[in-house]
Amino acid sequence: MTFGSAVRALSDLTTLRVGGPAAELVELADRETLVSTALEVWGSGDEWLVLGGGSNLLVADEGFPGAVMRVLTRGIAELPSPRPGVVRLRVEAGESWDVLVAYTVERGLAGMEALSGIPGSCGAAPMQNIGAYGQELAETLVAVEFLDYLSGEVERLPAEAIDLGYRTSALKRGRRGIVLAIEVELDDAQGLSRPIGYAQLASALGALAGDRVPVQRVRDAVLALRASKGMVLDPGDPDTFSAGSFFTNPIVTESFALALPSEAPRWPLGPQAEARVVPLGEQPAAPAPTEPARVKLSAAWLIEHSGIGRGFRLPGSRAAISSKHTLALTNTGEATAEEVAELARYVRARVLGRFGVALQPEPVLVGVEV
Secondary structure, eight states: OOOOOOOOBGGGSSTTOOOOBEEEEEEEOSHHHHHHHHHHHHHHTOOEEEESSOTTEEEOTTOEEEEEEEEOOOOEEEEOOSSTTEEEEEEETTSBHHHHHHHHHHTTEESSGGGTTOOSBTTTGGGTTOEETTEEGGGTEEEEEEEETTTOOEEEEEGGGGOOBTTBOTTTTTOOEEEEEEEEEEEEOTTBOSOOOOHHHHHHHTOOTTOOOBHHHHHHHHHHHHHHTTOSOOTTOGGGSEEEESBOOOEEEHHHHHTSOTTSOEEEESOOOOOOOOOTTOOOOOOOOOOOOEEEEOHHHHHHTTTOOTTOOOTTOSEEEOSSOTTEEEEOSSOOHHHHHHHHHHHHHHHHHHHSOOOOBOSEEESOOO
């Protein structure tokens, strides 16, 4: 099919600023046109790609051979409150995520303040359950309005139906379709944040873990922290031409984590085994079988201690590790997608060889392998 729009390089539409042209591109600013266009594309059998803010994509230099649907729908609406002290919002998929966060902070609502400054669109947010500084979308997401690829029907999926996990969801793992809108619930807590649960953020605020402070203070602190790491888009700073954190923090078994150097950061996940009291002279009962304890590691620490520092680049390459944050792979100017992918493969190989940990990329890879 032909949309009639000019073919554009996807490098113009992604924060990494790499990616060749789309065979077809259409920009969709209203829900009805988005649905009808998607159904037409799906019916044609063409390859297709949904594009939001372009902040979590690495697209091949050859571009995309099918139809790219760029979602530009806008709108934030308040829905009837399900209970006192809670505000429910419906947000169109093409709305900027940070515009939504700014809106909630201006209203004095709590639940998203630590997610300030994350680039991208609201429709893409559930794909990887975005999170930062102790908050995740999973804490506030109620449902998504979803156009299902298999049925061609619009459905309202409750959050539990999309199986949100650490930087993942059923939508990222293979359930195909398009998020049309999201519903979220925020706390109307007289302008105070949710309890601060991240040590670096608490330190920046001069607060203690568990404290509640004005949501605007939290937003300001998070934006400053992100800017210091090159994680707030700035046309004058090539360190921000990235897809954010390129690798997720690995989750491994407790026994594997204990084999790493003692200084390696690690965070236990899930409940820990409870202490048991056994009366003198009695034999302890065999514990019920459980899943192995899981531990989250720091991908940044693993990268740095595999010998890759900030600003590192391969000889002749225009892709580099950020000079501010070792988890970000950046385009220092005119880098190709293959240069970014080559750097990612090198980082993965170094960490695997040094620590036996296979880092997993966070961005969606389109026509590229790392």
